[in-house]
Amino acid sequence: MTTEQTVPAFDLIGKRYDESFVERDVQLAEGAWLVQQLEPGSRVLDLGCGSGLPTAKQLLDAGIEVVGVDESAVMLELARQQAPGGQYLHQDLRDFEALGEFDAAVAFFALLMLPRSDIPALLTQIRARLRGPRLLLVSMVHGDFDFFPVSFLGAATNVSAYPPDKLRDVVADAGFEVLELQEVEAEAEPGRIEVQLYLRARARD
Template sequence: MEHIPPFDRIGSRYDESFVSRDAQVAEGDWLIGRLTPPARVLDLGCGSGLPTTKQLLDAGIEVVGVDESAVMLELAERHAPGACYLRRDIRELADLGEFDAIVAFFAFIMLPRREIPPLLSQLRDRLRGPKLLQVAMVLGDFDRFPINFMGVRAEVTAYPPDELSLLVERAGFTILEVNEVEAEAERNRLEVQIYLRAEGR
């Protein structure tokens, strides 16, 4: 059976599900404040381009957005035109060149745990200049746990904050800050999200 990415099935409903993305917007503001245009940023698992890709583009930053979902990338082209969008597995980074910063907001949740440490090492190798990394995850402690998100079945991965921080440190980063934020991920369903900021050593 052909694999159809979960976010191809969810489509535009993904953006409609969030009551507020204040925390993610704040992360984008933090990054913009530390980059000098025309800095180059990789938005890993860019989704629909909202809010992060658009936020960075509006600040004059060059963005490469990578996502496996064709539906999400079509939305991104509409919401945040001007980025370089690539439909591919988020682990395929070797030919993308170097970046001043990489953001991976809720991208790792779709990967099995065994594949996240080597991906973090890949990300470290792709960084130059300020070597900034931002990661967002959902708080939890499970590997490929089956869930139903917006009526679509998916398998997701989550970490406690200390374990996520240790993985990032082992990949060659220094942790700058880790914050936990409660957010409404779907109507009437709250979750705790982890936002991690780091820089490459």
């Protein structure tokens, strides 16, 4: 087995992710919307927080408490440098029950790193940890495949994707009211355009 197969992809990618991710306007707009919905001091779970940019820093700058979870130690060290003030935890995205309750959760391009079979249970778990406004932001890549091998910024990894209607159904079935779903064309890495899905939801009573 090669080193690249045993090391998490984003440990290999590191800072190149921020340098190569060309378009983040919609992610920033989604973060700004969330800030408008929350009171300062609210607590947000950032699943797959990566390098802390842009979302963890955006929320922290607005006076919101951020708990970031990521499976890449390299990305978490970048987050501590680039978005100081958050609580950053090196652990599996599916293992956060001990972290308490949150006013909102965000998962920007994080759920796509999981097999489809794990995503509904994770969304249900998120819903159980939400309080107050009980908001959820999710972004995925438009597609219809399950843990498919790809190369991203030169690192081998596996990703899952949903078509829009299926993503809406998966989130709704986990106990959320879907508020909005956008489809956006974006340059995910230099020279490669993809269609991205951005979803806003609120946990149902």
